[in-house]
Amino acid sequence: MLKLENISVKYKDKVVLDNLSFEANSGEIIGLVAPNGTGKTTLFNVISNFLKPNKGRVTFNENLQYKTERKEISIHKQLATFPDQGDLFEELTGVDHMKLYANMWKGSTKHVKDIYEQLQMESYVKKKVKTYSLGMRQRLCFAMIAAADTPIMLMDEVMNGLDIANVSLISKHLMKMKQDGKLIFVASHLLANLDLYADRVLYLKAGDIVHQQSLNESTEEYIKLELTLEQYEKMKYTLPDDHLYIAERLCCIPIANMDMETQKEWVERLSDYKEKELTIGPLGTPEYYEKYFHEK
Amino acid sequence: MMSKSERKVDMFWKFTRFEMDLLLRNRKSWFIAVFLLFFFILFFMYYSQEEPIPLTDQKRTETNTSYAVFEHLDLLRHDIPEVAEVYNYHTQIQSLLGMQLWFIGNGNDSEQYIENGLEINQLRLKVHELGNAGIPDHLIVPKEEILKEDALLHYIQDHDLPIESDSFATNHYFTNVLTMLSGLLFLVIVLISGNEMLLYEKSHQSVMRGFPLSFMSKVISKVMIQFFHIIAFLLVGFVIGSIYVTKKFNAGDFSFPILIYQNEDYIAVSTGQYLLYMFLGLALATLLLLFLSILLNMLFKNAFANILIGLGIFILPDIAMAAGFKATFLHPIKFIDVNKVLSGELATELGNSSIDYWNAMAYLGIITILVFATIYAINKFNYHRVPKDLPLERAF
Numbered sequence: 001m002l003k004l005e006n007i008s009v010k011y012k013d014k015v016v017l018d019n020l021s022f023e024a025n026s027g028e029i030i031g032l033v034a035p036n037g038t039g040k041t042t043l044f045n046v047i048s049n050f051l052k053p054n055k056g057r058v059t060f061n062e063n064l065q066y067k068t069e070r071k072e073i074s075i076h077k078q079l080a081t082f083p084d085q086g087d088l089f090e091e092l093t094g095v096d097h098m099k100l101y102a103n104m105w106k107g108s109t110k111h112v113k114d115i116y117e118q119l120q121m122e123s124y125v126k127k128k129v130k131t132y133s134l135g136m137r138q139r140l141c142f143a144m145i146a147a148a149d150t151p152i153m154l155m156d157e158v159m160n161g162l163d164i165a166n167v168s169l170i171s172k173h174l175m176k177m178k179q180d181g182k183l184i185f186v187a188s189h190l191l192a193n194l195d196l197y198a199d200r201v202l203y204l205k206a207g208d209i210v211h212q213q214s215l216n217e218s219t220e221e222y223i224k225l226e227l228t229l230e231q232y233e234k235m236k237y238t239l240p241d242d243h244l245y246i247a248e249r250l251c252c253i254p255i256a257n258m259d260m261e262t263q264k265e266w267v268e269r270l271s272d273y274k275e276k277e278l279t280i281g282p283l284g285t286p287e288y289y290e291k292y293f294h295e296k
Numbered sequence: 297m298m299s300k301s302e303r304k305v306d307m308f309w310k311f312t313r314f315e316m317d318l319l320l321r322n323r324k325s326w327f328i329a330v331f332l333l334f335f336f337i338l339f340f341m342y343y344s345q346e347e348p349i350p351l352t353d354q355k356r357t358e359t360n361t362s363y364a365v366f367e368h369l370d371l372l373r374h375d376i377p378e379v380a381e382v383y384n385y386h387t388q389i390q391s392l393l394g395m396q397l398w399f400i401g402n403g404n405d406s407e408q409y410i411e412n413g414l415e416i417n418q419l420r421l422k423v424h425e426l427g428n429a430g431i432p433d434h435l436i437v438p439k440e441e442i443l444k445e446d447a448l449l450h451y452i453q454d455h456d457l458p459i460e461s462d463s464f465a466t467n468h469y470f471t472n473v474l475t476m477l478s479g480l481l482f483l484v485i486v487l488i489s490g491n492e493m494l495l496y497e498k499s500h501q502s503v504m505r506g507f508p509l510s511f512m513s514k515v516i517s518k519v520m521i522q523f524f525h526i527i528a529f530l531l532v533g534f535v536i537g538s539i540y541v542t543k544k545f546n547a548g549d550f551s552f553p554i555l556i557y558q559n560e561d562y563i564a565v566s567t568g569q570y571l572l573y574m575f576l577g578l579a580l581a582t583l584l585l586l587f588l589s590i591l592l593n594m595l596f597k598n599a600f601a602n603i604l605i606g607l608g609i610f611i612l613p614d615i616a617m618a619a620g621f622k623a624t625f626l627h628p629i630k631f632i633d634v635n636k637v638l639s640g641e642l643a644t645e646l647g648n649s650s651i652d653y654w655n656a657m658a659y660l661g662i663i664t665i666l667v668f669a670t671i672y673a674i675n676k677f678n679y680h681r682v683p684k685d686l687p688l689e690r691a692f
Contacts, residue, residue, distance in 0.1 A: 009687045045689075048506055052681075052688040069510055069679050076508040084502040091321040097503070103310040104507045107303060144503075 001026045001183055002047070002152065007056035009042050009207075016042045017053065018207030024185075026151060029178050031194040032187040033285060034204035035293055040187040043204070044154045047185070048081050060152075080105060080148035082155040085137035094125035094132070094140045098147040105148040115146045119169060134161035142170055146177070153177070153184045159193060171196050191285040201285050203292050210292055213285065222252040223263070224279045224287070225270050246287055247294035255280070304513075311509055312517040318496075319521055328489050332529035336537025339473045344544055348468050351460045352400055359393045365435050366390065372430045379430035385419045392416045406459040410449050417446040440644065443562045444555045451553040451564030462545040463552040467567050469541050471554060471635075474574055478635035483610055484603070486582055489526055490589030491602040493518045494692050498597070511675045511692065519586045526582050531575065557640025558652045570638070573653055577634030580657060584632065584664040591671050597691065613646070624648065628663060631656035 002024045009017040016039045024030055032040050045051035047058055049066040059065050060075050080101065088097060095112065102109045116125045119139055124132065132140065138161045145153055159167050167190060174197045177184060188194055194201055195215060203211040222244070227235075229248050236245075244252040255263050270278055283291075298306060319325045349357075365386060373383040392412045399409040420442045428436045452459060494515075497504040507514075542548030553564035556573065565573070585606070592602045613630050616623035627646050634656070636642035643651040681688055 011686060050505060050690050052683050052690075054683050054685075054687050069675075072679075073508045073510060076506055079506070081502065081506050087500045087502040087504075089318070089500060089503070092317070096317065100314050100503075103314070104307065104509070107298070107306060107310075 001061060003057075003059040003062075004047070005057045005059070007043075007046055007053050007058070009039070009046065009051065009053045015207045017046070020056070020208050022202065022209060022212075024183055026183045027178060027181045028199045029174060029184045029186060029197050031198035031201035031285065032185055032204060033191065033194070033201055033289055034187075039204055039207055041156055044081060044156055044185065044187070047154060048079060049075070077105070078150055079152040079154070080145050080150040082145050082153070082158055083141050084156075085134065085141055085161070088129045088137060088140065090130035091128060093128055094121060094136075094143070097129070097140060097144050098125075101144040102147040102149075105150055109147075111149070112147055115143050118173065119143050119146070135163060135166060138162050139166060139170070142173070146173065151182055153182060155185060156187045157189070158186055159188050159190045167193060191289050194285045198285075201288070203288060205292055211288060213283075213288055220254055220256050221280060221282050222254055223266055223270065224250060224252050224281070224283075225273060226276045227251045227273070231273065244283075244291065247290035250287060250290065252283060252287070307509055308513050308517060311507065311514065312521060315517055315521050319525060324488070324492075325525060328485060329525070329529045331485070332526070332533040333536065334533065335477065336473055336533045337540050339476065340469055340537050340541040340544075343469060343472060344541060348465050352397070355393065355397050355400065359390070359397065361435060362386070362390050362393055365431055368432055368435070369430045376429065378426055382423050382426050382429050382431065385423050385426075389416050389419050389423075392419075400459065407453075409459055410453045413449045414446065414453075417442050417449070440562070440640065447555055447562045447564045448553055455551065455553075457552060461549070461552065463549040463567075465545050466538075466541050466548065467552050467554050470538070470567065470571070471639075473537065475635045475639075478574075478578065479633035480607075480610065482578065482581070483585065483606065483632060486526060486585040487589060487603045487606040490519075490522050490586045491599040492593075493522060493586070493590055494593035495597065495599055495602075497692060505690070505692070512672060515587075515590055515671060519583070519590065522586050523579075523582055527575075527579055530578065534575075556638045556653060557643055558654070560643075560649045560652070562640060573638060574634055577637070577653070577657060577660075580660045580664070581632040581634060584660055584667065587664055587667040587671065591667055591674075594671065594674055594692070617646075622647070627651065628656075628659040631660050 004023075005021050007017050007020045008015070020043070032043065034040050042051060046053050046056075049058070049072055052066075057065060060078065064071060064075055066072050066075065094116070098112045098116065099109045102112050116122060119142065121136075121139055121143060124136055125140070125143075129137065129140070138159075142155075142158060145155065159170065162170065171193060174184060174186070178197065178199075186194065186198065198215055201213040201215065202209045203213070226249055227245070232245055232248075232251060239251070240253060242254050244250075244254075246252065253266060255266075258266070267278065267280075366383075369379055369383040369386055372379040374380070392415055395403075396409050396412045396416075399405045399412065420437055421439070423431070424439055424442070451457075538548070550568040550571070551566045554567055554570040555562050555564050556570065588606065588609075589602055592605055596602065596605065609629055610632070613623060613626040616626055627648055630642055630646065631637055631651070633642060634653075636645070637651060637656040638653055640652070642656075643649050678688075678690070
């Protein structure tokens with residue numbers, strides 16, 4: 001459905017995206033993870049052609065590329081981007097904003113009411129945006145993109161400013177959208193939340209994807225224990241060669257190739273560190289994030 | 297199920313409706329609307345305190361001026377043969393002026409008044425042919441004035457109108473108010489109105505960009521909305537003002553004449569025709585200025601630059617003239633002052649007798665098309681630009 005090939009975005013002394021390539025298909029939610037200012041928004045801008053890269057190609061549905069304005073319109077009919085809450089029109093109501101997006105992409109506003117009801121916005125959606133809190137604005141931005149109802153959605157910082165209840169509400173809505181066959185990109189700093197609905201998480205570093213984590217496929221499990229650097233140094237040479245020590249904090253021992261007896265031995269051995277919590281399971285997005293972005 | 301083209305049109309109108317919604321919630325648009333609504337009525341209220349000079353008084357002043365000419369001619373006519381000839385013509389003019397005073401007074405014969413007036417004009421033109429010999433410069437009746445008077449009298453004669461009516465007064469106020477509005481003031485209003493047509497999108501970029509709608513469709517939609525906003529309030533304001541002035545003078549006959557300059561001559565047209573020309577001209581000027589605003593938005597991306605550069609362009613021909621360049625190619629810029637074009641003032645000011653209404657309208661139309669084509673070309677160029685050292689960010 002979407003294919004990016006050798007995308008490079010370079011400013012004078014800064015490489016933002018460096019020969020980046022990947023493919024994505026409908027019915028997928030792809031998490032995009034990277035610290036601030038490392039190219040997530042730039043990547044979204046390239047996908048939506050708001051920024052022409054120095055090099056590379058973006059292809060939709062196997063042959064549609066940004067070659068003419070007419071083709072761009074054909075692509076934009078299938079693609080909507082998540083608006084920034086600072087860009088909303090203060091004098092318009094939430095419904096006005098939703099209707100704008102519904103009209104521009106769906107050509108109809110019939111579904112708008114259902115969306116704001118599902119997102120529990122009835123109490124304020126008909127008031128002017130200038131009266132909204134940050135969380136209300138963020139929910140409105142999500143409601144707008146939901147009203148656009150395009151097959152491809154690019155959502156940058158979608159969970160910003162939302163409380164736990166609203167994060168959960170929007171996460172559920174995202175899962176529903178995925179079931180409807182949409183391709184959704186979500187750039188978020190709520191890493192554990194991504195594990196709930198994302199099929200894949202892309203880790204962007206130095207302008208390229210350094211790791212691609214598939215959350216649906218069976219992933220390797222680890223015994224995970226927090227260790228100080230001192231504690232780790234003491235036992236480092238006794239640990240299996242393929243162990244990980246992430247962000248000078250978390251020690252992870254893979255158990256895939258261990259028999260039950262060896263696994264038990266390791267658990268018993270590590271349970272000496274009573275004050276630390278020992279868990280068994282795959283590495284989640286927060287752990288990978290630390291691995292790639294907090295390594296010293 | 298809508299076809300592709302129907303869908304496109306539907307989306308265009310939905311976008312237009314949204315733009316209209318924004319315009320209606322924009323304080324600037326309301327300030328402009330209120331200004332246009334009250335401009336005419338306030339002008340009429342203020343200026344209608346001073347009533348126009350009655351025809352009898354005008355003729356008396358003319359007769360007195362003519363006496364002064366006599367004194368100068370009398371001193372020179374024995375020495376210079378041309379002056380003697382002018383003196384003879386002037387004797388006839390003086391006598392006819394006296395007759396005119398009689399006919400609008402006790403004689404009460406407007407037909408004869410007109411006949412005499414037409415004869416005076418012929419004699420004055422002959423005096424001009426003789427180079428106004430012996431007449432001091434400040435007492436010469438300008439040729440334009442003679443032609444205007446001639447056109448006016450012919451119109452009154454052809455349409456069998458009274459020579460003195462309050463409808464002349466309403467015409468006087470109409471032309472005065474439109475003289476005041478047309479030109480610089482109107483230019484400023486339109487430039488302020490259109491200075492953020494594209495630029496406002498930059499403050500709402502993530503909401504507004506990415507719509508599956510072509511750039512030119514958006515431009516047409518924006519220009520259309522602003523155009524109707526300005527023209528609608530201009531017309532409503534004028535109608536309100538006209539109702540006031542016609543009620544006050546109890547004279548709203550739109551068949552009375554107003555002079556316009558056409559084909560290097562002055563012709564009289566009815567008030568209705570004059571207003572039609574005037575508002576059509578203002579509509580075309582509005583359209584041009586709105587497209588120009590879009591172009592300036594694209595080029596300078598600054599709302600103030602839009603106004604300043606727009607004004608700068610307008611005064612460019614004046615600057616060129618002050619610097620001693622005739623710069624005829626810059627003259628069309630001044631055509632947006634429709635009132636000056638219609639009155640022939642612009643033709644005199646720029647020393648270009650070919651500038652009349654239809655000529656100016658044709659130029660304004662061509663310039664509008666050129667500005668539109670430039671916007672189209674810049675958009676196409678931006679679209680097809682290939683990034684070299686730096687990635688290219690789309691502004692709109």
